[in-house]
Amino acid sequence: MSIDDKENEKKSALQLSRRHTLFGMALGATTLAASSLVRAATSDNGAATLPKDGYDVIIIGAGMAGATAARELGARGKKCLVLEARNRLGGRTWTADIFGQQSEVGGQWVHWYQPHVWAEIKRYGLEIDETPGANPTYGTVLINNKLTNIDPADSFARLDAGMKVFCGDLINAFPRPYDPGFDPSFLKHDDISIAQRLKQINLDITTHTILESFFATAVSGSLETAGMLDQIHWYARADNDMGRLLRACTQYYIKSGTSSLIHSMLDESKAEVKTSTPVRKVEHNASGVIVTAENGDVFKASACVVAMPMNCWNDIQWAPALLPGKVAASKERHVGAGFKLKIKVKGNKGAYQSLAGAGHPVNMVYTDHFYDDHTTLFCMGYPTPGFDYNNKALVLKEVEKLLPDAEVLDTFAYDWTNDPYSKGSWCDYKVGMWSKYGADMRKTEGRVVFAGSDVADGWRGFIDGAIETGLRAGRVTAELLSGKA
Numbered sequence: 001m002s003i004d005d006k007e008n009e010k011k012s013a014l015q016l017s018r019r020h021t022l023f024g025m026a027l028g029a030t031t032l033a034a035s036s037l038v039r040a041a042t043s044d045n046g047a048a049t050l051p052k053d054g055y056d057v058i059i060i061g062a063g064m065a066g067a068t069a070a071r072e073l074g075a076r077g078k079k080c081l082v083l084e085a086r087n088r089l090g091g092r093t094w095t096a097d098i099f100g101q102q103s104e105v106g107g108q109w110v111h112w113y114q115p116h117v118w119a120e121i122k123r124y125g126l127e128i129d130e131t132p133g134a135n136p137t138y139g140t141v142l143i144n145n146k147l148t149n150i151d152p153a154d155s156f157a158r159l160d161a162g163m164k165v166f167c168g169d170l171i172n173a174f175p176r177p178y179d180p181g182f183d184p185s186f187l188k189h190d191d192i193s194i195a196q197r198l199k200q201i202n203l204d205i206t207t208h209t210i211l212e213s214f215f216a217t218a219v220s221g222s223l224e225t226a227g228m229l230d231q232i233h234w235y236a237r238a239d240n241d242m243g244r245l246l247r248a249c250t251q252y253y254i255k256s257g258t259s260s261l262i263h264s265m266l267d268e269s270k271a272e273v274k275t276s277t278p279v280r281k282v283e284h285n286a287s288g289v290i291v292t293a294e295n296g297d298v299f300k301a302s303a304c305v306v307a308m309p310m311n312c313w314n315d316i317q318w319a320p321a322l323l324p325g326k327v328a329a330s331k332e333r334h335v336g337a338g339f340k341l342k343i344k345v346k347g348n349k350g351a352y353q354s355l356a357g358a359g360h361p362v363n364m365v366y367t368d369h370f371y372d373d374h375t376t377l378f379c380m381g382y383p384t385p386g387f388d389y390n391n392k393a394l395v396l397k398e399v400e401k402l403l404p405d406a407e408v409l410d411t412f413a414y415d416w417t418n419d420p421y422s423k424g425s426w427c428d429y430k431v432g433m434w435s436k437y438g439a440d441m442r443k444t445e446g447r448v449v450f451a452g453s454d455v456a457d458g459w460r461g462f463i464d465g466a467i468e469t470g471l472r473a474g475r476v477t478a479e480l481l482s483g484k485a
């Protein structure tokens with residue numbers, strides 16, 4: 001495929017993703033991005049404003065990782081340029097207006113168990129709010145196609161008990177979960193998928209279904225391809241306590257939106273930010289880096305931070321070529337290919353949660369907000385064969401199974417997997433990926449430093465992980481520039 005073909009493919013995929021609405025329903029997803037900072041930093045005609053002496057650092061990608069790296073390097077007095085492909089900031093976080101309500105299309109939940117994002121929340125004085133569905137007052141589980149009532153306390157207890165059986169002897173495989181390299185012996189178990197591990201253990205059908213529902217939602221993709229280690233690592237991050245893990249992943253969100261965090265970081269960075277500037281080529285040698293955008297603009301710097309999703313690394317021409325582990329990982333992609341649908345239903349449904357196991361495209365439905373006359377709910381899952389979440393009839397049929405008698409008033413989803421600048425949702429490693437490519441994926445290559453939630457040590461696949469790697473990239477790049485690295 002030629003570069004031109006590739007560009008055309010990207011453009012058509014972008015047009016597809018820009019529809020923003022599922023099923024052609026009215027949405028009004030107003031992006032709360034494009035800050036005054038960006039407008040000020042981008043030249044009026046969009047032309048390159050390359051200073052004679054270039055930049056200290058070019059950062060590719062204005063998600064949480066890129067914004068953190070820019071802020072860290074700015075604080076060290078470095079002159080930074082951030083190049084962002086989309087016409088908005090935030091990457092896989094995106095604060096928009098859905099059903100007339102400020103909502104998160106991508107990453108949303110944060111917690112004080114996640115040290116990096118929590119530090120940022122305190123740094124910028126942001127407030128948090130709660131999702132009622134994280135503490136449901138009633139729930140159901142779909143077992144053998146029959147929806148059965150279940151007390152949420154029983155459901156959570158079964159989930160924790162089932163997870164302990166799932167982990168087995170590996171429950172202590174991550175003595176330092178934020179530093180998995182401290183004892184890498186877990187890597188010899190990287191050849192087992194979640195589906196295979198579930199077959200090895202013996203759980204009653206209810207507990208099995210609840211655990212499967214959790215995994216399908218957590219990895220946002222096929223349990224056949226998802227490695228079991230990532231989920232054992234998730235559990236270890238929450239001190240092997242499912243209650244803690246669920247609170248970390250589903251309960252609290254930034255009241256002013258994730259966009260407020262991104263803007264705070266980039267404002268503080270003083271970096272020049274160019275949106276709608278996809279990067280096409282990165283060339284580097286011992287003396288510096290040349291970055292070429294798809295529009296032909298060329299930028300020079302002493303170093304570069306690549307803060308793009310791993311699934312997109314191969315879309316750039318690299319000279320010299322990327323390490324083989326990075327190329328292979330980007331080609332295989334992480335597991336995350338799922339969705340976070342949002343639906344609006346008639347009436348007050350209260351704080352509800354409903355679960356379904358693998359094989360069902362919608363694995364979890366739970367309350368976002370409830371009001372006197374309507375309720376908004378999240379539906380999490382991944383496309384199983386024959387299911388297309390852009391097909392309204394199919395989606396409603398699946399939602400009906402977990403939320404019978406619901407009168408659906410409106411629906412929204414965003415196609416992160418067909419978005420050319422994410423090519424997936426959040427990162428969970430496929431079987432073997434961690435052991436085969438993990439080291440290469442994290443390696444600095446010459447003057448190019450890699451960041452992004454997909455290569456985090458702690459909360460990989462989360463906002464926290466993105467910030468962790470942005471901090472690391474800031475430090476490593478500054479060391480490179482000072483000749484220390």
Ligand SMILES: Cc1cc2nc3c(=O)[nH]c(=O)nc-3n(C[C@H](O)[C@H](O)[C@H](O)COP(=O)(O)OP(=O)(O)OC[C@H]3O[C@@H](n4cnc5c(N)ncnc54)[C@H](O)[C@@H]3O)c2cc1C
Pocket residue numbers: 060061062063064065066083084085086089090091092093105106107108109110249277278279280307308309312315316339340416420421422424425426427451452453454460461462463464466
């Ligand atoms: C639906 C969904 C729900 C989620 N829920 C949660 C949650 O509740 N809590 C949580 O903590 N995390 C959640 N996540 C995960 C979290 O949002 C991500 O892990 C995190 O935001 C990734 O940040 P990042 O900076 O590493 O990458 P990204 O946010 O993907 O940023 C990378 C940037 O690179 C840009 N880019 C790509 N290609 C190019 C190019 N060629 N040139 C220039 N720029 C380029 C992209 O446009 C993007 O802005 C969710 C993600 C999704 C999709």
